[in-house]
Structures are given as structure tokens and as C-alpha cells.
Amino acid sequence: MSRHDDLINGSKFLGNVIAHELKCIYTNYPEKTISMEKEQIEYRGKAISKLLLHKWNNEEIAEIKESTLKEAMRQLNKPKYKDIRVKISDDIIRKKTEEEIFGLLNALK
Numbered sequence: 001m002s003r004h005d006d007l008i009n010g011s012k013f014l015g016n017v018i019a020h021e022l023k024c025i026y027t028n029y030p031e032k033t034i035s036m037e038k039e040q041i042e043y044r045g046k047a048i049s050k051l052l053l054h055k056w057n058n059e060e061i062a063e064i065k066e067s068t069l070k071e072a073m074r075q076l077n078k079p080k081y082k083d084i085r086v087k088i089s090d091d092i093i094r095k096k097t098e099e100e101i102f103g104l105l106n107a108l109k
Contacts, residue, residue, distance in 0.1 A: 008067060022093065
């Protein structure tokens with residue numbers, strides 16, 4: 001796969017991690033959290049495997065952040081997630097994205 005493909009796919013997996021983390025927090029069905037946590041682990045591993053393949057410059061890191069945020073928002077706005085108690089604000093999603101990217105970049109060093 002190309003560098004750009006790894007950036008896009010890694011961002012999608014990271015967006016799924018964020019969406020699943022927030023779904024675990026805001027769900028009406030706590031019994032679903034165990035399976036969502038397992039999916040988070042799976043998605044995080046896939047994101048790291050894609051994003052560890054390359055050294056990213058600042059422009060690419062900004063693109064990773066933007067793509068990750070878009071994917072997380074897309075996932076959380078799907079109508080199939082009626083089990084979420086409240087509408088998760090864009091600010092919460094942005095904050096979680098920043099935390100996840102920061103943690104990932106520190107892991108990459």
C-alpha cells in the first residue's frame with residue numbers, strides 16, 4: 001500500500017477507536033461495552049500497524065487529525081446508534097481525537 005493509503009486507513013481505524021470509546025461512555029446499554037472495548041483494541045492495533053510504517057511530517061499529522069475526526073463524527077452520526085444516551089458534541093469528539101493523536105504520536109517516538 002502507498003503512504004497515502006496508510007494515512008487514510010490508519011485514520012479511519014483511529015476514528016473507529018474514538019467512536020467506540022465514546023459509545024462505551026454514552027451508551028444506554030452497558031452490556032454492550034465489553035464487545036465495544038474489544039473492537040477498540042482491534043481498531044487501535046490496526047491503526048498503529050498502519051501509522052507506524054512511516055515517519056509523518058507536520059502537514060501529514062494535520063491530515064491524520066482531520067481524517068480521524070471526520071471518521072469519528074461519521075461513525076457517531078450513523079442512525080443505527082440509537083443506544084447512545086445523548087448527542088455527543090463535536091467538542092467532545094475533537095478533544096478525544098486530540099488525546100488519541102497525542103498518545104499515538106508519543107508512542108511513535
